[in-house]
Amino acid sequence: MTKLSVNVNKIATLRNSRGGDTPNLLKVATDIQDFGAEGITIHPRPDERHIRYQDAYDLKPIVYTEYNIEGNPIPKFVELVKEVKPTQVTLVPDAVDAITSNAGWDTIEHKDFLREVISEFKKNDIRTSVFVDPVEKMIEGAKETGADRIELYTETFASEYAKGNKDAVLPYATCAMLAVDLGIGVNAGHDLSLDNIKFFKENIPGLLEVSIGHALISESLYLGLENVVNMYLHRLK
Ligand SMILES: CC(=O)[C@@H](O)[C@H](O)COP(=O)(O)O
Numbered sequence: 001m002t003k004l005s006v007n008v009n010k011i012a013t014l015r016n017s018r019g020g021d022t023p024n025l026l027k028v029a030t031d032i033q034d035f036g037a038e039g040i041t042i043h044p045r046p047d048e049r050h051i052r053y054q055d056a057y058d059l060k061p062i063v064y065t066e067y068n069i070e071g072n073p074i075p076k077f078v079e080l081v082k083e084v085k086p087t088q089v090t091l092v093p094d095a096v097d098a099i100t101s102n103a104g105w106d107t108i109e110h111k112d113f114l115r116e117v118i119s120e121f122k123k124n125d126i127r128t129s130v131f132v133d134p135v136e137k138m139i140e141g142a143k144e145t146g147a148d149r150i151e152l153y154t155e156t157f158a159s160e161y162a163k164g165n166k167d168a169v170l171p172y173a174t175c176a177m178l179a180v181d182l183g184i185g186v187n188a189g190h191d192l193s194l195d196n197i198k199f200f201k202e203n204i205p206g207l208l209e210v211s212i213g214h215a216l217i218s219e220s221l222y223l224g225l226e227n228v229v230n231m232y233l234h235r236l237k
């Protein structure tokens with residue numbers, strides 16, 4: 001079974017745009033789980049433009065499913081994760097000024113660094129995952145770091161699939177099979193959506209978890225607008 005972990009970064013983006021507490025992140029995270037999602041993902045960035053570090057603490061007692069915290073393991077992030085103790089930490093090599101995550105780790109070049117932070121998280125009983133492009137050498141490198149899982153960076157798959165190139169899933173399938181053979185769990189995320197998720201799931205062996213945010217929140221607007229507009233019209237009669 002593949003677990004759905006909902007990334008709530010975009011809820012925090014909307015909240016921060018007005019400086020208040022609407023939408024309320026904790027209510028949304030509670031509702032998402034009550035509606036059946038099996039996890040909540042956050043990706044606090046150093047500039048706290050969406051998820052604030054304090055949100056990570058506030059969500060801890062609210063998340064009763066799997067709690068996944070993603071980010072670049074700078075010292076401040078490592079301390080945060082060790083204090084919050086989520087179910088899983090996903091290490092992402094994102095630059096401070098990146099609009100969003102745009103590449104996986106070079107697990108060979110950064111093997112020693114990754115091995116060190118991963119062992120620190122493992123001592124704290126936190127499952128570890130490393131964000132990687134679908135390149136076999138990077139999966140083998142991830143194994144060397146001691147990570148429990150990889151998260152396949154699915155941006156290329158998503159953009160190619162949208163253009164009709166279904167073969168774009170093949171490197172992901174190959175890497176997932178390799179990971180399973182090596183005894184590493186397989187997660188995936190970035191730009192997955194209602195349009196591409198079924199095909200991706202059907203083609204990726206052993207897919208344990210997907211984390212989805214941007215498309216899922218956008219789709220919630222598209223699919224929820226009619227209901228809300230009609231509720232306003234009803235009150236204005
Ligand atoms: C690792 C990954 O693909 C997601 O965490 C994505 O980066 C979401 O982050 P943003 O919401 O900041 O784009």
Ligand SMILES: NCC(=O)COP(=O)(O)O
Pocket residue numbers: 007041043070151188189190191192211212213214215216
């Ligand atoms: N790890 C990927 C994630 O959490 C969500 O990415 P996206 O759906 O916002 O692109």
